[in-house]
Amino acid sequence: MKHTLHVYLVLLIFIFGCSSENSNKPEEEIDTESTYFPPINSDTWETKSISDLSWNEAELQPLLDYLEEKNTKSFIILHDGKIVVEAYMNAHTDSKFWYWASAGKTLTSTTVGIAQDNELININNKVSDYLGIAWTSTTLEQENLITCKNLLSMDSGLNDTLGDDVSPDNLQYIDNAGSRWAYHNVYVKMQDVVAAASNQDWNDYFTENLKDKIGMSGQWIDLNNLSVYWSNTRSMARFGHLIYAKGQWENTQIISENFIDEAKSTSQNINEAYGYLWWLNGKSSYHLPQSQYEFSGKLIPNAPDDMFAALGKNDQKIYIVPSKKLVIVRMGEAATEENFALSSFDNDLWGKINAVIN
Template identity: 25%
Template sequence: MKLIKAIFIGVILLGIVVISGFFIWLAPVGAGYSAKIMCSAIFVDGLTSSRARKEDVLADNNPLLSLITTNVDLRNQIVSAHAFGFRKRLAVYRPHLGCVLTDDTDQITRLRNSTPLITPIAAKPLMTGPLPMDVERRALNGLLADAMDEPGPTPTRRTRALVVLHQGKVIAERYDDGISANTPLPGWSMTKSVFNALLGRMQFEGMVGDISDPVLINEWQAETNDPRATITYDNLLHMSSGLAFDESYTNPLSDVVQMLFIKPAAAGFAVSKSLDNLPGSVFAYNSGTTNILSAAIRNLSGSRDVYQKRPTELLFRPLGIDNAVIETDQDGYFIASSFMHATARDWAKIGQLFLQDGVWDGERLLPEGWVDYSTTPAPAAPNGTYGAHWWLDLPGGGGGNDDSHSNQSRKTPQVPEDAFFALGHDGQSISVIPSKELVVVRLGLTRDRDAFDLRQFIANLSQLFPTVDPNAVKQTDGENQDTKPAE
């Protein structure tokens, strides 16, 4: 009887611990994730409330997220989320800056009053172009159809958009129901590659010095002999800052999850991390490094208003990207690691800029040598898989939800050796293949790693196209003459 009583008490205590843990640690994460993802999907991407919750939040029936209640205020453009009324989280939409999380309704007015005034951008639509004569349209269409199809009765692949550029022109594109060429979609960690381009633009314009210089982070410079003050822009771009950081999306208490969905200051949280290794000595992919880069760009920009206009004025305006959004934390710092939204065509423009060696419409936007630097293996990266905020290889199979693609070697089927990639959570990708004059964008919600094999898709697609001298491709300027805008 005493043993049974002890077991019963033990079970009760364990239940109390589990329930307490849920409300103290897990519920705020689930509520923050649900509110933020739904807010962005509805007010930035233009999806319906029901679709945003069913697909973007609950695609795999996550048991934690299914306990979260969400409410959408369409009039005030706010999404609230909570677990049984506990730890309510709010996500507030703002023009030009997308959605931001807050726990305090009193902050909503302040957050909305801090949005920058941005002059509208004249869009430069990509043009359509013909297939090369020796490329079979039926074979290309078959690959695209397969990428859009589902491998089983339950959706797992969830491809939302595909765009293929050849010689800078749209030769094929496909979209899921309710998604169009004008629908912004999240790129997750592809945002990191965009901030590579932004830093390159700033260096080209004389706004930042050499990338081997120490990063301008006030907190590090203020402390005497702080070893973090030796971290350089090069260390950050190569993911070898030496800072401690847990990049695990499956752990609700990991650094990356806390930074994105709990901490009010994503950049401040990343900056506060301690040094585990000598800068430059160890490759450790983590999202904190790009948010530190974002903080450095803020410090270099002087004012918050100037800083928040940097992506628009330096990058989006020259490329004619007219509705891209990079979201911020509560302090107004861009969450450069994860939260940019753009149409598939506009993501393709980022890839095309790099395919053309940083030249667009005959104008150089990135410093000479910047693309070569970005696509040269980082000294500490295993097997040469990572450059400077661009991946140099794809995983051996699957385009699932983990964008920390280290320790992958080239396997069959073969992807062209000169290809490089921007990759993101849920299977987002920009594939740049200079020797084939191709840029391929794939966006979706692929949380099952085995549902979509990006490596095989890119290998099969690239094999349809003739090989050219990549050095000749760099001489093109990206102008699209004598063709019509893609429809």
């Protein structure tokens, strides 16, 4: 009898333990067979109403008023691919282009993933395998430690205080690759890696393998040693939807789900909240650009734990929340003051979004 009672107790502990564990997990991710994809060669896009989703419609106008007050130019909420909210303000329109800033880093990460899927590169290989030696001004031994993955993860060990120029003279050693996380423009060398490996111009490879396949507008513009992407807002939403849909567009796998899973997971052991040029919520700590300080807590406390984001200078945003079937885009001027990625606006904005969607 004692043995039987012991077995029952073990079973109960197991059952309740599993229930507790499952209760903390996000809802099941999307079914790509049922999600909606807007046509590639048309600007038509199906919509869904707030009432269809039982959201709080009374809180929508306060959200839009707040966005307009905070220098926003455009704002879109997709639910499982369909447009629920689309707004343009402060003299912006649906056809005007605006810059992605560092939110466009994720375009580079995704194109790199496509090149790896096509077996042109391996991100675990050292960068010099593709660019040749002396692409930095470090020693050969130090340079050989830097892999493509280090550039995607922002832990190259190169000095981040010397500006955006990525010529060899400006790429100087500060620590061994993998030992230090620092937000650095050296990630753009991955565009050179893809170009060298594919024997194509970077823009041609990007356009052929990503942009045209999902119907994006836009172009890369070189400004002050930075290659910055500009597009209309729906194109930013299209890209966010591709990533939300696990790399699939209709029946075509544009980029492997495995790479996306890696890209939106912690990529190194220093900054938990950083993947392959994606920012990750729900972690216990995070680092920010131009700082070696480790901040405790979640990146954006008001946002769902499974949210991951493309964040650009002056509050360019793509938020992706698989558990809630959401892609949210914000373009505009800085909401309050100039910033490189995260700002207090993120958490405040999510407070307003939550009032609508919950």
